[in-house]
Each structure stands twice: as C-alpha cells, then as structure tokens.
Amino acid sequence: MNYHRLNFYKALFGTILISLLFTYCDSNRSDYLSEFASQIKRNFSHQRHYFYQNLMPGTKHETAVYRFQSESPNPGIIVIGGTHGDEPAGFEAAYRLLDYLSKNHPLKGTIYVIPEANKMAIIHGERRIPVPESVAIDAGDLNRCYPGRPEGLPAYRLAYQITEFIKIHQIQLLIDLHESPYFAHEIHAFEGEISVPGQCIIYTGNEIASRLSHVVCEHINQQISAHEKKFTLKEGPIENSAAWLAGAHFKIPGFTIETCKKLPLEKRIQFHLAITLNILKEMDIFQDSQKGNF
Numbered sequence: 001m002n003y004h005r006l007n008f009y010k011a012l013f014g015t016i017l018i019s020l021l022f023t024y025c026d027s028n029r030s031d032y033l034s035e036f037a038s039q040i041k042r043n044f045s046h047q048r049h050y051f052y053q054n055l056m057p058g059t060k061h062e063t064a065v066y067r068f069q070s071e072s073p074n075p076g077i078i079v080i081g082g083t084h085g086d087e088p089a090g091f092e093a094a095y096r097l098l099d100y101l102s103k104n105h106p107l108k109g110t111i112y113v114i115p116e117a118n119k120m121a122i123i124h125g126e127r128r129i130p131v132p133e134s135v136a137i138d139a140g141d142l143n144r145c146y147p148g149r150p151e152g153l154p155a156y157r158l159a160y161q162i163t164e165f166i167k168i169h170q171i172q173l174l175i176d177l178h179e180s181p182y183f184a185h186e187i188h189a190f191e192g193e194i195s196v197p198g199q200c201i202i203y204t205g206n207e208i209a210s211r212l213s214h215v216v217c218e219h220i221n222q223q224i225s226a227h228e229k230k231f232t233l234k235e236g237p238i239e240n241s242a243a244w245l246a247g248a249h250f251k252i253p254g255f256t257i258e259t260c261k262k263l264p265l266e267k268r269i270q271f272h273l274a275i276t277l278n279i280l281k282e283m284d285i286f287q288d289s290q291k292g293n294f
C-alpha cells in the first residue's frame with residue numbers, strides 16, 4: 001500500500017470514528033433537559049425498577065418506556081411527552097410524572113410513560129426530525145404519522161411501535177403532552193387563518209373522553225384568574241396524531257394537552273402535571289388519601 005493510500009484510509013477511518021462518536025454522544029446527551037428533569041432521568045436509569053422497555057432499540061431514536069404497576073393491571077394508561085421536540089413542557093412534565101408516580105403508587109391500573117417520544121427532535125429542539133427533500137416535512141412529525149409503518153422513515157416506525165405498544169398492552173386511555181404558541185382566544189382572533197390549537201384540551205369524540213376533559217378543564221381553570229388565559233376544550237384531535245389514533249383506531253379516550261408557550265416554563269409544566277394527574281384521579285388510579293390538589 002503506497003503512502004498516499006495509507007493516509008487516505010487513516011483519514012477515512014478517523015472520519016468514520018468521529019461521526020460515530022458524535023452520533024453516540026448526540027443520542028446520549030441530556031443537556032436539553034432542566035436540571036430537575038436530568039436528575040430524575042439519572043435516578044431512573046440507575047434503578048431499573050420502573051424501566052420497562054426501549055422503543056426503536058439499537059437506533060439513535062431509542063427511547064425508554066417506564067411502567068408503574070398496581071395490584072390490578074387495568075386500566076392500562078399511556079402518557080407521552082416529547083412528541084414535538086420544541087415543546088419542552090411536555091417532556092419536562094413527563095419526567096415530573098415519573099417522580100410523582102414513584103412516590104405515589106397507583107392503587108389501580110398500569111401506567112406507562114414515554115417521556116421523550118421523539119428523542120432526536122427533542123435533542124435538536126425541533127418540532128420534527130429531518131426527512132429527505134423529496135418527502136413532505138410532516139413525514140418527520142411524529143404527531144402526523146400514526147398509525148405508522150413497520151418500515152421506512154423513523155417517525156413512521158416510531159409511530160408504528162407506539163401503536164403496537166397500545167395494542168399489545170391493551171391501553172385504555174392515552175394522554176399526549178404538547179404546547180401551543182397561543183392562548184385559545186388568540187386563535188379565534190385569527191379567524192381561521194392559522195390551524196394550530198391554542199391552550200386547550202383536545203379530546204376524542206367519545207363519552208368518557210368528553211366527560212373527563214370537561215371535569216379536568218373546569219378544575220384547571222379554577223387556578224387561572226385571567227379569562228383569556230384559561231384552557232378551552234376542543235373535540236376531535238387532528239388526523240394521524242396520537243390522540244386521533246386512540247379514538248379512531250382503538251376507540252379509547254385520547255387527549256392532546258396544549259399549554260401556551262407565552263407562560264413561564266414552570267407554569268406550563270405544572271399545568272401538564274395537574275391535568276394529567278387529574279385525569280388519573282378521575283380514573284380512580286390513586287387512593288383517596290393521595291387525592292390532594294394537583
């Protein structure tokens with residue numbers, strides 16, 4: 001092998017090594033989380049008791065599912081954070097939920113939590129993950145890819161694995177944590193010019209979801225004095241979203257919770273946690289003594 005060729009292979013090897021290292025570090029960093037959420041994540045990775053399984057195992061999209069069990073397995077409930085990587089209150093609240101559930105065990109049912117559903121979108125602080133130019137950008141938006149596909153682009157595979165998870169574990173209620181740039185009244189002011197929801201609870205059009213969302217919305221709005229900052233209710237999640245999947249495919253209650261990004265992050269996290277815990281409370285997941293004010 002001549003000298004130039006040797007140098008070429010050395011450089012090639014170096015490049016491959018560096019890019020592998022970057023990919024590894026990229027998917028294993030957690031500086032996108034608050035110190036509190038990072039601490040919870042570290043605690044849960046050290047004690048494997050609540051770790052259940054990874055989705056997208058062996059890929060850079062690999063992400064953990066945690067499980068909290070009671071004596072009786074039903075109902076199975078799934079809470080998803082980090083569907084959109086630029087909506088931090090969702091994944092931050094999901095980590096707080098892990099912490100809460102490890103200290104307040106469910107009396108009934110099994111609760112699964114995926115704090116970082118679309119991990120690569122979260123790491124890069126983006127709504128979507130990149131897709132090839134020839135493909136519509138929504139193919140990188142996890143909340144437009146349900147029920148997903150077993151092969152193909154990562155967001156479709158991720159959606160498929162969540163769909164299969166719901167099917168296999170006979171999940172009976174789904175909560176997906178999101179954020180909106182607006183309050184609900186601002187959306188009305190746009191008069192249909194924008195299609196994003198404001199701060200609201202979006203529920204599937206079935207009786208249980210409707211009842212739960214009305215109760216929970218009234219409860220959370222008691223904590224909000226300014227009328228224009230209150231949560232509103234919206235029936236019918238957007239097609240191919242996780243909550244849509246819950247209603248359309250599985251005929252179970254599904255919720256998309258949207259907090260407004262104009263509020264401080266801590267407030268949005270508290271809203272997500274309070275709404276989620278109140279839904280769980282309404283499902284009789286906790287003992288009476290645990291039913292404090294969330």
Ligand SMILES: [Zn+2]
Binds near residue numbers: 179
């Ligand atoms: Zn979202």
